[in-house]
Amino acid sequence: EDQVTQSPEALRLQEGESSSLNCSYTVSGLRGLFWYRQDPGKGPEFLFTLYSAGEEKEKERLKATLTKKESFLHITAPKPEDSATYLCAVRRYGGATNKLIFGTGTLLAVQP
Template sequence: EDQVTQSPEALRLQEGESSSLNCSYTVSGLRGLFWYRQDPGKGPEFLFTLYSAGEEKEKERLKATLTKKESFLHITAPKPEDSATYLCAVQPTPGGYNKLIFGAGTRLAVHP
């Protein structure tokens, strides 16, 4: 069964303290892996798509990497405005372009 597991469930950082979030996945085939950010009371906001092992994407203080079994979201020198829930999702294949399978998310709190 296709599955996505994120760790840790929650993470508290001091401003400027770099860290990484983990997303491990089990799928028959991977069409793409997605990272989303979700703020309270809002829907998920797209951050990155990764398609193949070894691929990396960067946006401001965030960098996402992908291996054959997991993805990492690295946060460098975080600021309080980076506080949010970070969601990882996979799009399995076969299965067309239909569903995203989400992990439960990592709740990140960055304190000044």
């Protein structure tokens, strides 16, 4: 069964304290891994798409990487405005080919 697991469930960092969020997945025929940011009471905001192992994408203080079994979202020198829930989703080949399977997210709190 296709599954996406995110860890930790919650993470509290001090401003400037770098860390990583993990997204592990089991899916047959990965056709994209997606990272989103979600602020309270709002819809998810798209951050990155990764398609193949070894791929990396960067945006400001965020860097996403992908292996054959997991993805990491590295946050370098975070600021309080990086506080949000970060969601990971995968899409697989075949079946309902446009279906995204989401993890339950990591709630990140960055304290000043």
